[in-house]
Amino acid sequence: MLKIAVQKSGRLYDHSLHLLNECGIELNNGNRQLKAGALDYPLEAYFLRDDDIPQYVYDGVADVGIAGENVVFEKKRELQILSKLGFGRCRLSIAVPKAMSYTSCQDLNGLKIATSYSNLLQKFLDENNINAEIHEISGSVEIAPGIGLAEAICDLVSSGSTLVTNGLKEVEIILRSEAVLVGRDNLSGEKQSILSNLLMRIEAVKTARHNKYIMLNAPNDQLKEIASILPGMKSPTIVPLAESGWSSVQSVVNENDFWSIIEKLKSLKAEGIIVMPIEKMIL
Numbered sequence: 001m002l003k004i005a006v007q008k009s010g011r012l013y014d015h016s017l018h019l020l021n022e023c024g025i026e027l028n029n030g031n032r033q034l035k036a037g038a039l040d041y042p043l044e045a046y047f048l049r050d051d052d053i054p055q056y057v058y059d060g061v062a063d064v065g066i067a068g069e070n071v072v073f074e075k076k077r078e079l080q081i082l083s084k085l086g087f088g089r090c091r092l093s094i095a096v097p098k099a100m101s102y103t104s105c106q107d108l109n110g111l112k113i114a115t116s117y118s119n120l121l122q123k124f125l126d127e128n129n130i131n132a133e134i135h136e137i138s139g140s141v142e143i144a145p146g147i148g149l150a151e152a153i154c155d156l157v158s159s160g161s162t163l164v165t166n167g168l169k170e171v172e173i174i175l176r177s178e179a180v181l182v183g184r185d186n187l188s189g190e191k192q193s194i195l196s197n198l199l200m201r202i203e204a205v206k207t208a209r210h211n212k213y214i215m216l217n218a219p220n221d222q223l224k225e226i227a228s229i230l231p232g233m234k235s236p237t238i239v240p241l242a243e244s245g246w247s248s249v250q251s252v253v254n255e256n257d258f259w260s261i262i263e264k265l266k267s268l269k270a271e272g273i274i275v276m277p278i279e280k281m282i283l
């Protein structure tokens, strides 16, 4: 069995379980135990605090784990990033009181900065030759300046609304982070083959997320040009319609190009454009 560490509650919990679900792995975690087996896959999940996950994987208690890069890098354990998972996106930023004048990171010299990420902050300060004092606290970092504990903070930000509420402004981004699957490199042969299968499934889910299935009707005299902007997995599928002079075209489109392709298709007289999500995509 492959043992996977997952955050027991919090921001990564739902996304982690959802990802495993999309990979066809359902955890038997009805009443939120600390450990749960999968229904029809050789995998067992341990539910832990996110900060502990890198250490548990490093020690071999779990074989792989899902955690934010912010935690993985802060803990400085030698782990491999096996896959970036595309959720739990946030940034680790330095923020100062709104009224403080700030022109460059040199303005942080001499300040006391509260954070739960002292290693990552120290690295940033060293790289920029800044002499500031780090005050490590484990939570509620954003209130530190308001209660006179520090003059600045270094904390996770996603929308930034918590900073605004606390009268702070974001001045430096020191890390951009998302959830990742981490592991060690000395797994047994059997575990390694379960992991390879799991990674194949994760990649299939991720690829599908970034692509859409598209169907449309096109006049035959535009087919050549339409086919040239719709690459598909090999080439688009083109099937003649019952109405003469028209064909149905089916293809797969990457989300980054999606809207520009739709514009071009419309100018090429495509009609009845239908776009569908793809569940899995194995290349």
Ligand code: ATP
Pocket: 007, 008, 009, 010, 011, 012, 048, 049, 050, 051, 067, 068, 069, 070, 071, 088, 089, 090, 156, 157, 158, 159, 177, 178, 179
């Ligand atoms: P635990 O009890 O497991 O220690 P926690 O309170 O430390 O939980 P959460 O707030 O649940 O952690 O966040 C877990 C992870 O979600 C973070 O480490 C980070 O990778 C990610 N994340 C995404 N957006 C944010 C955000 N705005 N604030 C905090 N974490 C975020």
Ligand code: MG
Pocket: 049, 050, 051
């Ligand atoms: Mg935590």
